[in-house]
Amino acid sequence: MNARAGLRTVAVVGGGPVALVCAVALKQALPGANVAVVPAAVPDDALADRFPLALPAVHDVLARIGMPAELLLARGVARPRLASRFDDWSRDGARWMVGDDGAATLAEGRLPALWLRAQGGQERVPPFHALNPGCVAAAAGIGDPRVEPALHLDPVRLAQALASIARQGGVRFVDAVPDADLTIDASGRRTGNWEDWQGALPCERVGFAPAANDAPYDAYRATAQGWTAHWPGVAVTTGQGIAIAPGRQSAPFRGRTLATGDAAVQPGPLGRAGFTLALGQLALLLELMPTRDPEPLLQAEYNRRVALQADRMRDFLALHYHGGGRTQGPFWHRLRNLPRPPSLARLLAQFARRGHIVPADEELVHRDAWVAVLLGQGMVPERPDPVALSVPPDRAARLINDLAARIAALDYSA
Amino acid sequence: MTDRRIAHVVIVGGGTAGWMTAAAAGRFLDDGQRRITLVESDAIGTVGVGEATIPSILNFNKLLGIDEAEFLRETKGSFKLGIEFAGWHRPGGSGYFHPFGSFGRDIEGVNFHQLWLKLRGEAGIGPIGDYSPSTVAARAAAFGPPVGDPRSPLSGMAYAYHIDATLYAAFLRKRAEADGVARVEGRIVAVDRADNGHVSAVRLDDGRVVAGDLFIDCSGFRSLLLGDTMGVGFEDWSHWLPCDRAIAVPTERTEPVLPYTRATAHVAGWQWRIPLQHRTGNGVVYSSRFLGDDAAEKLLLSRLDAAPTAAPRRLSFTAGQRCAMWAGNVIAIGLSGGFLEPLESTSIHLIQQGISKLFALFPDRDFSNVERDEYNRQMADNYRSIRDFIILHYHATARDDSPFWSHVRTMDVPDSLTRKLDLFRQKGRVFRYEDELFAMPSWVAVLLGQGVDPVGYDPVADALDEERLGGALRQMRSATAAAVAGLPPHGAVLARLG
Numbered sequence: 001m002n003a004r005a006g007l008r009t010v011a012v013v014g015g016g017p018v019a020l021v022c023a024v025a026l027k028q029a030l031p032g033a034n035v036a037v038v039p040a041a042v043p044d045d046a047l048a049d050r051f052p053l054a055l056p057a058v059h060d061v062l063a064r065i066g067m068p069a070e071l072l073l074a075r076g077v078a079r080p081r082l083a084s085r086f087d088d089w090s091r092d093g094a095r096w097m098v099g100d101d102g103a104a105t106l107a108e109g110r111l112p113a114l115w116l117r118a119q120g121g122q123e124r125v126p127p128f129h130a131l132n133p134g135c136v137a138a139a140a141g142i143g144d145p146r147v148e149p150a151l152h153l154d155p156v157r158l159a160q161a162l163a164s165i166a167r168q169g170g171v172r173f174v175d176a177v178p179d180a181d182l183t184i185d186a187s188g189r190r191t192g193n194w195e196d197w198q199g200a201l202p203c204e205r206v207g208f209a210p211a212a213n214d215a216p217y218d219a220y221r222a223t224a225q226g227w228t229a230h231w232p233g234v235a236v237t238t239g240q241g242i243a244i245a246p247g248r249q250s251a252p253f254r255g256r257t258l259a260t261g262d263a264a265v266q267p268g269p270l271g272r273a274g275f276t277l278a279l280g281q282l283a284l285l286l287e288l289m290p291t292r293d294p295e296p297l298l299q300a301e302y303n304r305r306v307a308l309q310a311d312r313m314r315d316f317l318a319l320h321y322h323g324g325g326r327t328q329g330p331f332w333h334r335l336r337n338l339p340r341p342p343s344l345a346r347l348l349a350q351f352a353r354r355g356h357i358v359p360a361d362e363e364l365v366h367r368d369a370w371v372a373v374l375l376g377q378g379m380v381p382e383r384p385d386p387v388a389l390s391v392p393p394d395r396a397a398r399l400i401n402d403l404a405a406r407i408a409a410l411d412y413s414a
Numbered sequence: 415m416t417d418r419r420i421a422h423v424v425i426v427g428g429g430t431a432g433w434m435t436a437a438a439a440g441r442f443l444d445d446g447q448r449r450i451t452l453v454e455s456d457a458i459g460t461v462g463v464g465e466a467t468i469p470s471i472l473n474f475n476k477l478l479g480i481d482e483a484e485f486l487r488e489t490k491g492s493f494k495l496g497i498e499f500a501g502w503h504r505p506g507g508s509g510y511f512h513p514f515g516s517f518g519r520d521i522e523g524v525n526f527h528q529l530w531l532k533l534r535g536e537a538g539i540g541p542i543g544d545y546s547p548s549t550v551a552a553r554a555a556a557f558g559p560p561v562g563d564p565r566s567p568l569s570g571m572a573y574a575y576h577i578d579a580t581l582y583a584a585f586l587r588k589r590a591e592a593d594g595v596a597r598v599e600g601r602i603v604a605v606d607r608a609d610n611g612h613v614s615a616v617r618l619d620d621g622r623v624v625a626g627d628l629f630i631d632c633s634g635f636r637s638l639l640l641g642d643t644m645g646v647g648f649e650d651w652s653h654w655l656p657c658d659r660a661i662a663v664p665t666e667r668t669e670p671v672l673p674y675t676r677a678t679a680h681v682a683g684w685q686w687r688i689p690l691q692h693r694t695g696n697g698v699v700y701s702s703r704f705l706g707d708d709a710a711e712k713l714l715l716s717r718l719d720a721a722p723t724a725a726p727r728r729l730s731f732t733a734g735q736r737c738a739m740w741a742g743n744v745i746a747i748g749l750s751g752g753f754l755e756p757l758e759s760t761s762i763h764l765i766q767q768g769i770s771k772l773f774a775l776f777p778d779r780d781f782s783n784v785e786r787d788e789y790n791r792q793m794a795d796n797y798r799s800i801r802d803f804i805i806l807h808y809h810a811t812a813r814d815d816s817p818f819w820s821h822v823r824t825m826d827v828p829d830s831l832t833r834k835l836d837l838f839r840q841k842g843r844v845f846r847y848e849d850e851l852f853a854m855p856s857w858v859a860v861l862l863g864q865g866v867d868p869v870g871y872d873p874v875a876d877a878l879d880e881e882r883l884g885g886a887l888r889q890m891r892s893a894t895a896a897a898v899a900g901l902p903p904h905g906a907v908l909a910r911l912g
Binding site for chain 2 (some may be wrong): 002003004005006009029030031032139245252286287289291295297298301349350353354358383386387389390
């Protein structure tokens with residue numbers, strides 16, 4: 001007999017993919033438990049439910065519940081997002097891209113270091129994103145089977161598929177919240193104590209309008225007042241529309257209630273990271289599966305790791321605002337005086353010195369993406385990489401140009 | 415723009431830390447202009463730290479392009495699959511094995527040890543060590559490298575080495591000198607400092623002066639530059655780790671040469687046994703508060719399994735670390751920066767960490783705080799997490815047979831360790847922290863071995879079909895035994911090195 005008796009009853013409150021994916025995963029992990037979904041209207045600012053996107057780091061959570069990426073792509077529930085493109089968002093205005101999968105590698109040293117080294121050579125060097133196969137394929141509007149894309153998920157089809165799996169698996173749909181050993185608040189509604197992220201992620205309003213766009217990348221453009229974006233099927237404009245308050249709940253798991261998705265973390269619209277965070281939280285929940293009776297120690301550990309995960313994502317997204325790119329326009333002027341969380345300040349200081357990204361636990365973003373966001377905006381580390389110094393600039397330039405040419409010809413080893 | 419690059423790196427001290435640093439610097443810091451000098455005195459002995467290592471040394475060797483067979487021939491080394499701990503939970507009681515590599519395979523996302531905790535009482539399940547290929551191979555004194563195929567039980571193996579540290583330093587010296595590192599022989603009698611407090615030069619007993627931009631202090635316990643010159647204080651951890659003395663003695667080789675280190679607890683500390691090709695390294699670690707030096711030496715000599723080949727050597731130390739590893743233009747690597755007893759063979763690993771982090775954060779002559787602070791933060795984290803893991807071995811015990819064990823069993827431990835102990839005891843859960851050296855299998859091996867018994871296990875394990883789960887575990891266990899049975903004896907693998 002296990003002294004840690006499993007959950008008998010779980011209630012999941014919410015009407016979007018976040019609630020359904022939690023219900024399905026918990027029912028599969030605990031087949032003996034009674035799992036009920038209590039549908040609720042999805043609030044306007046529940047972006048994780050409205051614009052779900054899954055970064056490669058959380059694909060295994062979807063695979064675990066029987067929705068591997070290949071299947072979602074084949075069934076038309078998901079479309080590949082290979083990269084994000086940014087215009088008017090750098091010091092010199094040059095366009096840059098961030099791939100959702102990693103950049104290529106060279107045996108001669110760290111790619112960013114060699115690329116920086118190559119700037120001192122005679123040959124012209126392509127932009128950093130030309131070294132990322134996902135960015136190159138995205139710009140050409142083609143797919144590349146060697147690149148693992150992020151999944152742009154159709155919220156309606158995803159919810160339908162999840163609801164069908166849920167029903168088949170024995171999840172019940174009920175009208176009122178039953179008494180349960182654990183209640184999961186996936187309603188997208190904000191409750192409890194929140195930490196405010198306005199300094200790191202300045203965005204107060206965002207508007208969405210239907211638009212035709214089916215490129216395999218998200219396209220962002222900085223404006224004097226903020227930014228605009230084209231995601232598949234939708235045009236995004238900041239500074240107008242619904243109110244958004246980026247931040248996170250300080251302790252999402254308390255007693256018998258656990259908040260997840262936008263009810264736990266609101267990362268704002270840039271990068272549409274909400275659904276990825278929800279899946280990251282679900283992976284932690286499955287790893288630290290609670291028992292019938294609340295265990296404060298386990299809850300503290302869950303809250304600690306969710307906070308690390310959320311803060312790390314906040315810092316990644318904040319690089320887009322605080323990475324020293326665009327400086328023109330009132331919105332960007334104001335950024336200079338906004339408070340930065342210490343971890344973000346340390347990240348920026350370390351990168352500005354030598355081009356290194358301070359590593360952290362609970363990482364959901366590809367390492368190469370961090371570098372791409374900073375190099376793309378025009379941040380040049382003060383100090384050259386000591387290993388790259390042994391490669392003369394002309395040789396580095398040749399290596400970089402050769403690599404870019406091979407990637408453009410789709411002739412590289414993944 | 416003037417060139418602010420460090421033009422001359424001076425390494426002070428030529429033991430394990432000094433020559434590891436020099437060999438790595440010769441390979442990675444040479445930009446065609448930079449000079450690297452190592453100052454050492456033939457008159458000053460080295461501690462010869464770290465005869466046993468952990469798997470991270472394979473990364474260091476790989477980076478330096480060191481061939482394994484040559485390395486083992488030159489250092490008269492042997493393979494190491496883990497550490498056997500005897501008498502740590504109960505005096506004289508059967509011990510446990512802390513293996514390198516992993517235990518079993520996770521099933522449906524549930525950690526293997528949770529599955530084992532659920533089924534451990536049942537027929538045919540056996541001890542958790544039966545699922546660790548390194549443990550099973552160590553018991554049979556067999557050895558083989560891990561295999562790449564994840565379906566093979568041998569994919570869960572990992573290994574390190576036992577080496578003769580003096581030979582290791584000589585081996586690295588050859589490589590460093592071939593890479594252009596200059597060696598200066600002489601005793602340092604004075605240290606010159608610039609107006610800003612930085613070290614500008616060291617003066618030798620014959621009047622020579624070695625000036626430099628960056629000084630790496632590998633002077634051992636003495637901490638000549640960081641401690642004496644820069645005046646960086648020492649954070650004393652002896653209230654948690656009271657052992658402060660060691661006596662080392664080599665003995666003749668015994669057969670078979672075991673592919674693991676042995677750490678046997680005694681009345682006021684513990685004794686190590688490290689098998690090499692040409693001899694066995696032995697030593698006793700103890701707390702002088704609880705055991706006299708002569709009594710400790712007697713204890714050591716009475717517990718040897720072969721004849722001594724040299725006189726015992728005495729060492730004294732204090733567990734702890736310098737409040738900063740990097741001050742001004744001085745960076746301490748090795749014992750000059752801190753000391754943790756060799757219970758988990760971490761000394762060489764900490765040297766490697768010091769080197770790799772220094773290269774990653776390599777400064778210029780302006781010596782910005784950005785690099786210094788980050789280096790100090792990362793190194794302090796490294797020392798602290800290893801410290802907690804070592805304290806665990808002492809604190810989580812049922813021993814009450816001596817004042818020493820009563821002290822360590824009942825002492826206050828760091829909060830970071832208390833949280834880990836509580837979580838494991840109550841849930842069988844293992845905490846994960848950033849960048850931690852000892853991963854889940856290590857914590858599981860030592861926690862269970864020390865008698866920290868979880869009251870329950872992951873409820874997700876209850877959702878898995880019990881019969882199939884039992885079948886899967888029994889199959890894993892027999893597959894591990896069968897795969898290890900095909901491995902050659904460790905002695906034969908060493909003999910083939912030539």
